[in-house]
Amino acid sequence: MSKNSSFLSILVSIFIVILAIGWIANWNFEDIQEIMIDILAKSLMTMTAIWLILATSSTSILHRGSAPRLQTITLLFLSLGGLGLVELLNVGVQRATLATITVQWAGLIMGSSIVLFTVLAIVTGREEEEDPLLAMDK
């Protein structure tokens, strides 16, 4: 399968799963505006968190010159801008929102690791392996 068609099939599979879960969660087309605003707010919160993590984790290379300093300051301002945009959407960042999104991020990471390790366990465990030390005696 070519790269383009496999990328397209990944997008299609994501779309099908989102549609199925959206149907389970009783999503209505009438509420699509609210849903889109919430998705936008959550993506802005994610961006804010990622830029903040990148900015603070690059503080240890600040002594290497002006470029890392400028980079850290830019990322900090970007994260502040992200927070401002969330406020502009009238969603607001509350303690409950931060707690909920943290648990949701953790759930997504753990779910992804479950699938990844399942694939690895099946792919590696399927092959018949031989102990190299025992094989030397033959």
Added chain:
Amino acid sequence: MTFWLLLYGGIPGVLAMHLQRKETKTYKIATPMTVLVLAGMAGTANMIGSDNNVGPVETAEALLHLVIPTGIYLMGACLAIFGGPSPVGPIPKNWRRGGSILMIISIGWIIMLSLQPGNLPIETAVMNNVAISSLLIGVSLVGAIGTTVVLSIGEKRWSAAIATISLSLGSIALLSILASEISEEISDSLQSIIGTIFGIIIALWVAFHTTILIEKRSDLPKTTTPITDEEEKLVKRHLDTNIRGDKLE
């Protein structure tokens, strides 16, 4: 807000400090800074309960409830991957079957956590519905992506494709059973996960291009002066001596 700033800003910062070389000043202040950050987190986390909102304590509780089955699953998967006839590091040999059993036990635990959390030996977390809905949505989405990837590789790894599609369909089935009780949490988790995927892509793209832009415009380090004729002759003489075997004059 302070707790979350320390969690998403302070922890990556002190982790980066710990990764420095041991003789640097940054490394020397890493441990005191870690203590300060952890103390700050502990100090701000205990303010929970003043209103009825969920906060850090409830988040930690929900994460602990998720970590137990997921940790057992990953441990089982590691045993299934590395527990072959040759021992790998601390993992004992011939433990593949044991690892598979641990994986099945943890899947059972996750099903119990979803359908009947009250029957588990640990008390149900306040944010259990949020945690379980996001875990199941994560498994179903990544399972579907995994199936497509495994099939598009085209090496006839049918068992891996069947496992990932089963995980995906099983999670969707669990979500549909739970839908009557926690449809709001499922909807919120789905919106969050879609937003998170977009957010990660855009944030990394912007950060990457910002770095390129800044690095391109930064001053180049001062270059050394070109070598003199004398230095050139000296280098040539050394090369002749070492490569061609000429005698040093």
